[in-house]
Amino acid sequence: MSNGRNFVEAEILEQGVKRVLIKFPGGMRPPQQALVGPGSTTQDLLNHLGLSRDYALSAGTGDTTFGLSEIIYPLISDGDLLFATSRVDAGS
């Protein structure tokens, strides 16, 4: 456990990697911690989570939903909580 922790901290220090906790509101999947490096897009993170383009990442509110090709790195802070939800949109 301590080795794993030191490994993460070393990476953060060396590469400016940010840690985020990703929650799945449905509760069907336990929250997962991810490391996000400079230049990472939402799509990169979704791919690593095994989620398709039918899912969205947000910081919890509708106006903080990240675009798929958006570079997410500068938009998040170390320790942020993100939500992975399946895409929903209203329309006639």
Next chain:
Amino acid sequence: MIFSLLFIIFALGVVIYFVRLSPKSFETIIEESLRLASNRPKPFVKVLPTISSRISDKVVEADNTPVYLQRGWVRKDNGYHGYYRTQYGAWEGAIQRRGDAFYVFINDPPTEKLRHHSRWPCFRQETGKRWRIHLAVNPVDQDINSIILYVESVIRDSFRK
């Protein structure tokens, strides 16, 4: 005659030189581009193993309660009933599943705020205070929690505009 012959030989030499040089230059450019592309650092992303398997006794485990339970929604009849909760208020609603599509309802929504929202045309008044929100994109995993969060985000956005 000799000058013409020399000129032709010279011209052929020039042509051969450029014909040989051009593809080589092109290949060089391609190789250089590929080399630069491969050298471009790939974004670092790593998903760590599930927290519960790494967690110690001293760390509080992240809450994994589904949103619909957190919001107090209950399953009744052929759907879910509860309140869309935001910092601006709570509105009673219901979500019914019919096949792969969801029928989303909200009672007495904040129409004065919502009418300025881009999704206002998707709100249709049904009977009395009951409104239906027409979904164009249904959650691919049939997760009603995503719908609850979406409706709440639309309400929140409408108050912020």
